[in-house]
Amino acid sequence: MTAGAALSAAGLGVTIRGRPALSGLGFDIRPGGVFGLVGESGSGKSMTALALMGLLPDGARATGRVEMGGRDILGLPESEMCALRGREIGMIFQEPMTALNPVQTIGAQVAETLVVHGAADRAGARAAAADRLARVGLPADRVPPTRYPHELSGGQRQRVCIAMAVALRPKLLIADEPTTALDVTTQAKILDLLGRLVAEDGMSLMLITHDLSVVAGMAERVAVMQEGRIVETAATEALFRRRAHPYTRRLFAAASHVPGRTAAAAGARPAPLLEVREAVRDYPLARRGLWGAPPVFRAVNRVSFTLDEGESLGLVGESGCGKSTLTRAILGLEPLQGGAIRLDGEEVRAGAAMPPSLRRRMQVVFQDPYGSFNPRHRVARLVAEPFHLMGGPPPDARERVAAALAAVGLGPGDMDRFIHEFSGGQRQRIAIARALIIRPKLIVLDEAVSALDVSIRAQILDLLADLQGRFGLSYLFISHDLTVVRAITDRVLVMKAGEIVEEGGTGAVFAAPRHRYTQQLIAAAPAIPEHWMENGHGA
Amino acid sequence: MSGRASPALGLGAALFAVFALAAALSLAWTPHDVAALDIAGRLAGPSAAHWLGTDHFGRDIVSMLMVGARTSIAVAIVAVGMGLALGVPLGLWAAARHGGLIDEAIMRGNDLVFAFPALVIAILITAVFGPSAVNAILAIGIFNTPVFARVTRGAALSLWTLDYILAARVAGKGAVRISVEHILPNIANLLVVQGTIQFSLGILAEAGLSYVGLGAQPPVPSWGRMLAESQTMIAFAPQLALLPGLAIVLTVLGLNLMGDGLRDFLDPRLRRAR
Numbered sequence: 001m002t003a004g005a006a007l008s009a010a011g012l013g014v015t016i017r018g019r020p021a022l023s024g025l026g027f028d029i030r031p032g033g034v035f036g037l038v039g040e041s042g043s044g045k046s047m048t049a050l051a052l053m054g055l056l057p058d059g060a061r062a063t064g065r066v067e068m069g070g071r072d073i074l075g076l077p078e079s080e081m082c083a084l085r086g087r088e089i090g091m092i093f094q095e096p097m098t099a100l101n102p103v104q105t106i107g108a109q110v111a112e113t114l115v116v117h118g119a120a121d122r123a124g125a126r127a128a129a130a131d132r133l134a135r136v137g138l139p140a141d142r143v144p145p146t147r148y149p150h151e152l153s154g155g156q157r158q159r160v161c162i163a164m165a166v167a168l169r170p171k172l173l174i175a176d177e178p179t180t181a182l183d184v185t186t187q188a189k190i191l192d193l194l195g196r197l198v199a200e201d202g203m204s205l206m207l208i209t210h211d212l213s214v215v216a217g218m219a220e221r222v223a224v225m226q227e228g229r230i231v232e233t234a235a236t237e238a239l240f241r242r243r244a245h246p247y248t249r250r251l252f253a254a255a256s257h258v259p260g261r262t263a264a265a266a267g268a269r270p271a272p273l274l275e276v277r278e279a280v281r282d283y284p285l286a287r288r289g290l291w292g293a294p295p296v297f298r299a300v301n302r303v304s305f306t307l308d309e310g311e312s313l314g315l316v317g318e319s320g321c322g323k324s325t326l327t328r329a330i331l332g333l334e335p336l337q338g339g340a341i342r343l344d345g346e347e348v349r350a351g352a353a354m355p356p357s358l359r360r361r362m363q364v365v366f367q368d369p370y371g372s373f374n375p376r377h378r379v380a381r382l383v384a385e386p387f388h389l390m391g392g393p394p395p396d397a398r399e400r401v402a403a404a405l406a407a408v409g410l411g412p413g414d415m416d417r418f419i420h421e422f423s424g425g426q427r428q429r430i431a432i433a434r435a436l437i438i439r440p441k442l443i444v445l446d447e448a449v450s451a452l453d454v455s456i457r458a459q460i461l462d463l464l465a466d467l468q469g470r471f472g473l474s475y476l477f478i479s480h481d482l483t484v485v486r487a488i489t490d491r492v493l494v495m496k497a498g499e500i501v502e503e504g505g506t507g508a509v510f511a512a513p514r515h516r517y518t519q520q521l522i523a524a525a526p527a528i529p530e531h532w533m534e535n536g537h538g539a
Numbered sequence: 540m541s542g543r544a545s546p547a548l549g550l551g552a553a554l555f556a557v558f559a560l561a562a563a564l565s566l567a568w569t570p571h572d573v574a575a576l577d578i579a580g581r582l583a584g585p586s587a588a589h590w591l592g593t594d595h596f597g598r599d600i601v602s603m604l605m606v607g608a609r610t611s612i613a614v615a616i617v618a619v620g621m622g623l624a625l626g627v628p629l630g631l632w633a634a635a636r637h638g639g640l641i642d643e644a645i646m647r648g649n650d651l652v653f654a655f656p657a658l659v660i661a662i663l664i665t666a667v668f669g670p671s672a673v674n675a676i677l678a679i680g681i682f683n684t685p686v687f688a689r690v691t692r693g694a695a696l697s698l699w700t701l702d703y704i705l706a707a708r709v710a711g712k713g714a715v716r717i718s719v720e721h722i723l724p725n726i727a728n729l730l731v732v733q734g735t736i737q738f739s740l741g742i743l744a745e746a747g748l749s750y751v752g753l754g755a756q757p758p759v760p761s762w763g764r765m766l767a768e769s770q771t772m773i774a775f776a777p778q779l780a781l782l783p784g785l786a787i788v789l790t791v792l793g794l795n796l797m798g799d800g801l802r803d804f805l806d807p808r809l810r811r812a813r
Contacts, residue, residue, distance in 0.1 A: 359709070366706070373706075385710045
């Protein structure tokens with residue numbers, strides 16, 4: 001325990017109904033320092049933050065010492081913790097939409113923090129709130145404090161959360177995955193803001209994240225967590241260079257994992273599989289009046305590209321750029337307002353007009369491993385669903401389901417289990433098995449690995465590469481994550497505001513982006529300095 | 540579905556079970572014939588022969604309450620069944636055609652029905668087609684339909700945005716198949732809860748219609764009519780009004796407790812939060 005630390009924890013442990021969840025955590029956070037806490041889901045990162053804030057769930061008990069300003073805050077009664085929260089320790093969360101009250105204006109919510117802690121009266125708090133909002137980049141003339149959370153973008157909402165958390169200039173700000181739900185360019189801006197606040201206020205920041213490259217650019221010290229313990233802690237650069245603990249090494253290897261892929265056969269150019277020509281997709285907006293056609297929003301604007309057989313094509317863009325809309329049109333779920341999409345030379349039309357023989361040539365894997373399955377069906381039935389396109393399950397359906405499960409590394413015994421019995425990574429394997437079962441030519445992977453931990457992500461990427469080699473699949477890989485796209489695709493398309501702004505070989509585009517937007521994207525992506533990663537792991 | 544049952548669920552189910560059993564028993568046996576008049580023994584207090592006494596015609600109150608429970612429950616079951624049978628498919632259809640003409644037509648039709656006070660229209664129907672238990676059922680059933688349609692559509696709409704519905708569409712399944720296979724099983728718990736609430740409202744509505752003489756006709760006993768017949772005697776025989784009133788209150792209370800309890804029991808999100 002270091003004297004003069006903003007916060008120092010020693011022997012911090014948490015038990016939930018007698019079972020240990022965290023044990024023996026010790027760390028110091030220097031005033032004005034940024035401390036990174038890194039680990040995969042379930043490692044206890046968020047639990048640590050909740051323990052510091054005294055916000056543990058029912059049935060959980062904290063032990064050990066957490067010192068702040070010379071006193072142990074772990075044993076404080078709830079009334080004193082209330083005074084401490086917000087005033088001494090602020091916190092921001094991953095999902096800014098759910099952290100804000102949807103029926104209160106942002107100004108009122110920031111003012112509330114000030115009033116609760118007696119820092120201002122109602123009238124003074126309003127002015128102070130506008131001031132705090134301006135400080136986090138929401139000036140009153142551009143984003144008035146009278147706005148409601150739903151009127152803001154994700155990044156702006158996170159700024160409001162930050163304004164609330166730092167309104168009273170706390171000594172410590174705990175940020176739990178503050179940028180995970182945000183786009184890469186927004187993430188860069190929020191990280192900049194946090195860095196600026198730390199520098200200006202001399203506030204300490206505890207940055208909790210799964211993303212090694214985020215801590216690399218922000219933190220001065222890093223702790224790596226695994227299963228409720230800190231396995232390694234050191235100054236950031238030293239830890240990145242040394243990687244002393246085997247788990248740290250595994251984490252680094254997984255984060256930068258590039259699956260081994262069999263190069264596409266050289267020689268004759270393969271036949272085009274998917275051709276998108278001048279595709280246009282409009283959405284009607286809310287009517288302005290009772291009469292007249294409603295105005296339209298053009299989500300996809302004259303997009304053209306070709307995907308060859310056996311190829312992996314990446315489609316990169318930020319949220320709202322139209323990539324999901326384009327995906328639905330390609331899958332024949334929503335009609336186009338112009339242009340055409342051809343699969344194997346046959347035109348894709350939405351709805352019942354699309355023959356099953358065409359539909360069965362493509363399948364899809366979605367992002368959310370929890371929402372992708374009907375919770376009331378067993379795995380055998382879930383995986384067999386695409387047999388509908390063959391006019392019902394064939395006589396050997398069970399064998400084929402077992403074979404598809406085996407192809408993704410699951411056993412036949414899993415067929416009779418329900419989906420909630422599986423982890424996120426296993427569910428994503430099941431989703432891939434469902435896509436594989438009728439041997440499509442094209443699999444659309446819509447952010448298919450974005451919700452997974454790095455080590456699981458590496459396994460799924462390996463699996464995808466392996467399946468591509470074995471079954472001659474083509475992938476359309478849609479993602480906002482540049483690292484992943486770089487690892488798995490041959491060519492890449494960059495989409496912005498409904499248009500493709502850049503197209504080219506993945507290596508070429510990442511090495512020398514031509515379009516300004518692509519350059520911004522690549523520059524905004526946090527990266528671990530390359531010289532930190534040299535000389536392997538030894539010494 | 541293996542959540543812990545709340546005390547409300549147990550109490551509610553027990554209360555309702557008492558009346559449901561009494562109603563079932565009345566099919567085979569009642570202490571006395573409900574049509575048997577005994578003017579000499581009218582307005583008698585509780586005795587070994589008549590556990591809760593007799594009314595102004597000397598009919599046995601226990602027997603009348605038992606048969607009244609049967610009338611109420613039968614009307615409510617059929618009315619809820621009608622609401623489910625019409626409302627759920629309409630709601631599923633509207634959700635499947637979300638934003639389209641069909642959706643608009645169904646939901647505006649719903650609004651139209653909602654716009655009329657239910658009991659007034661029920662009175663209108665029975666006034667036009669004549670008072671009878673069947674017309675009471677029709678009237679209550681019609682007003683159950685938009686309730687179920689709206690609940691179904693709302694829940695189905697949120698399901699339609701889920702990835703597993705998209706996956707089913709990619710597998711070439713049509714709206715009808717998806718509605719039956721994926722949506723209906725996942726909103727069944729909501730419908731059970733709503734059904735319980737509508738059931739209690741149905742019992743109230745039947746009592747109300749019978750009270751104004753538009754429900755079950757004499758000599759079939761009904762709680763509402765027992766109330767109406769006894770109100771002139773409330774000064775000297777208050778138990779005649781109190782007993783059917785109590786029966787209505789306890790049944791409706793039981794059903795509402797059961798509905799609340801079932802909602803907590805069947806909703807996995809609420810269960811986890813407990």
